[in-house]
Structure formats: C-alpha cells, structure tokens
Amino acid sequence: MSACGLQHQPTGNADGKGLLVVYFSKVIELSDTLFFILRKKNSQLTFLHVYHHGTMIFNWWAGVKYVAGGQSFLIGLINSLVHVVMYLYYGLAALGPHMQQYLWWKRYLTSLQLLQFFIVTIHTTYNLFTDCDFPDSMNAVVFAYSLSLITLFRNFYYQSYLTKKSKQT
Template sequence: MGSPVAAGPGRVLGLVSSVVNDTLEFYQWSWSIRDKRVDNWPLMQSPIPTLIISTLYLLVVWLGPKWMKTREPFQLRNMLVFYNFGMVLLNFYIFKELFLASRARGYSYVCQSVDYSDNVYEVRIASALWWYYVSKGIEYLDTVFFILRKKFNQISFLHVYHHYTMFTLWWIGIKWVAGGQSFFGAHINAFIHVVMYMYYGLAACGPKVQKYLWWKRYLTILQLVQFHVTLGHTAWSIYIDCPFPKWMHWGVIFYAVTFILLFGNFYYRTYKQPKEPVKNGKIANGAVANGVSKSESSLVAENGKKQKKGKAKGE
C-alpha cells in the first residue's frame, strides 16, 4: 500500500495539471470561434491594452481625489461643452450606422444571429459596434472631469462600475459577436447617450441654459426602461432558442439585472427619498452631473471659498 503522504502531493499535482490543461483547451477553443474580421482592428489583437486602460482608470479614481485634495477645482466649462457635444456627435454616428446598416441587411429586432461574412453591411455593423466600444473608453473622461472639478460626490460605486464594466466587457462583445443580437442593445444605448450628452452639454453652457433643463430625472427613467427592454428582449431570445451564443445571452441578463438594481436605487435616493433639511445654509445632496448645481451658484463655491457675483474663482 502506498504512503498517504506520497499520494497526497501526487493527487494535488494531477489536479493542478488537469485544471491547467482544461483551461488551455477552453482558451484555444474560445479563440477558434472569435470574429476573425476584427483581428487587426485597433485594440482587438489582445485584451491586454483594454485591461491596462481600465486598470489606469481605477488608479485615477483612487489617486485623483487625493491629488486634487489640496488644489483648486478646475472649471473646464469650455472643455465640457466641447466634450459633451462631441460625444453627442459620436453616439449619433453610431446610432445612424447601426440603424441604416441593420435595415439594409434586413436585421430582425426579435432574433438575429451573427453573420461573420465580409458582406459590406455586416462589416459596417461590426465597425459601428467597434466605435461603440471605443466610445465607452472615451467616457472614462467623465470621471476625470469630475475629479478635476472636485465633484467627488459624483464618483459613486454605480458611476465607476458602469464605466469600468462597459468598456472592459464590450471588448469581449466585439471580439466574439460583432453583429447579430449585439446591435440591439448598442443601438438603444447610443440613442440614449445622444440625449444624455445633449443634456450635459447644455448644462455646461451655464445658468442661462440650465433653467430650462428640468428633465434630468427622465434620463434615469429612460435608462431604466432601456435595461428592462434589454432584459425582456434577451429573455425572449433564450425562450425562442435564438441562434446566438447562449453564454452571451445569460451574461447580458445578469448584467442588466445589476444595472436595474443600481440605477433603481439611485433613482429612489435622488428623486423619491425625502430630502435632508437645510443645515448651515447648505442643502445636502444638491449636485448636477456635468453641469453647475444650484448650490454652486450661491455663496459657497466648490473649493469652499466665497464667490463674487455668483461665480467661482477661475470661471
């Protein structure tokens, strides 16, 4: 009978070897079913560049507020106007490309499999989805601007989770399913981002425009509707056995549920929960993303110093 001591390490090594082999086989298999059309597109050769960019983003989220703690906030009004309206144009381009190419190709909004051919419309859809993925990387600047303006209260778990996962996970979407059902969610989201960045661009234009921006809460409602539609659409696709990768369907369902919970909680706390009373002349939780809050146009500036004629230093 063999020694239990000798058998133990051998069993562990065998288990480790089996796990490594299974992992390598899975990697090779998954790589064999990738969308080969995008192999030579920027950022698509490997997940490493995307992971590096996303890791740098998390470092900025962690270190940025520490760096800005003893510094004056930047106003960046002109930069915000340019950035937000630039994002309006980019998202409108993505929406337009997905809409026109999917109609020309006869895409179904109920069930659409991926066509990996070099058909001109299929490549056009894949290209639009690639730009959608890139736009999520550009949106990391939302957080950078919050940090530079010392809007630290805007950098919530929801904000970071949303930005980090959208850019990182969409690399997987482009690498394996740059077409088919993938166009549906990106199509809706690009339209919503046209409206959202239009709002933020107008808000950055200053108080003369901000008084007309009473519809911010409806942006959150629109996003919640989007997540419910995506959830229902994906669940229906599974029910009718739509020929689209099931792992992607289940991933989308899980992802949509997390957003429904997080955005639902944000909506309740922002618009339904009773507001805190005024304390020491300040209203708690009075902030406007990518714009200027009412409290900023009063006597208290972002950096804690008094303003002159309603303007913060540096404006």
C-alpha cells in the same frame, strides 16, 4: 434569420464596425471617469458611475470580439440613442446656470436609462428561450448585467428623485 430576428455576424461586417464605434465611446467614458479620479472630483464619483464605466469597456470588448452583430448591435443602438439624449442634457447644463430652467427633465433621462435596461433584459430573456443565433452564455451574462444596472439605476432614481421629494413635503 433566427427566431430572435437578429443574426450574429462576424466583426468584419457593417454591424461589427458600428460596434467598434460603440466600444470606442466606452473607452472615452472610462477616460472621463479616470479624469474625475485624477482631478479628485469625488462628488461626481459614485459606485454606480465607476461600476458602469469600469465594466462597460470589458463588456463591449467581448461583444465586439466574440458576438458582433445581432443582439450586440441592438444593445449598442439603444445605448447610443440614450447617450445622445444624455449628452444633450449635459451639454445644455454645461452652458451655465441660466439653462437650469430648461433642465427639468433629468429624472426622465434616468427613466429613459432604466427603460433601456428593461428592454435589453426582456429581449435577452426572450433570446434565452428561443432559437437565437447568439450564445446562451452571452445572453446569460447580458441578462445578469442588465439586472445589476436596473438595480443600481433604480436605487439612484429613488435616492435622487423620490427621497428628496418626500423630504421636501
């Protein structure tokens, strides 16, 4: 076991197969974005949405192909848990307007997404300064990408929840 507590493993192991499932989910998410574009649902398309879904498919392809297991598995696990909560929210919202009273927690969902990126950033930073069996070059990419997502999601949170609240008061 390495200092980071998670070992890099070849794609053929169980972690690698689990990451293929995560990769496939990113293909579905990108398809969802493409359907927004084709249906001209521009109100649902933001830079954050297109950037996130447009880059995740390539990030996960590289993760599965080159560094399956360990750090990649941890990121996939955290991301999958956040997506379960996120799709629960969107599933409830899809049931109709009568569900709105139960959907007061959307801002907390965004907070959960931000927490995910902070955890990944902290773990990746730790891995950069320890003897971790995960390439430093990939840690650097994950670190930079996580910071970009923190910036974009923080801006989304600010625009969606803090500026609207200050306009109401």
